[in-house]
Amino acid sequence: MSKQLPRRMLIGSGGLAIGILMARRHIKPAVAEEETREADKIKQSDAHYQRFPKGPQRCQICLQFVPPDKCKIVQDPIVPQGWCQFFAARENAR
Ligand code: SF4
The missing domain is CATH 1.20.5 (Single alpha-helices involved in coiled-coils or other helix-helix interfaces)
Structure with missing residues (x-):
């Protein structure tokens, strides 16, 4: 045992x-x-990412934006009011 x-x-x-x-x-x-x-993903510096909008263009209305602070193609973190050279507006974006 x-x-x-x-x-x-x-x-x-x-x-x-x-x-x-x-x-x-x-x-x-x-x-x-x-x-x-x-x-x-693309480095923020290579994408010319900035933490502020470019005119009306901003991450929040971009096709690549994933709320609350991610992007499908640029390295995280990003902010909704940011912008980069790959910006592409979503349909019906305002
Ligand atoms: S603007 Fe650039 S960083 Fe922002 S969501 Fe679109 S592709 Fe990503």
């Missing part, structure tokens, strides 16, 4: 480790994928 207890504990902790590894496998690729996507 006393020899079985450590074995059971080992099996139990091994199961826990496997569970943790499996959980990490599910989390890590998603995190890496997210980081890669962000790294693949």
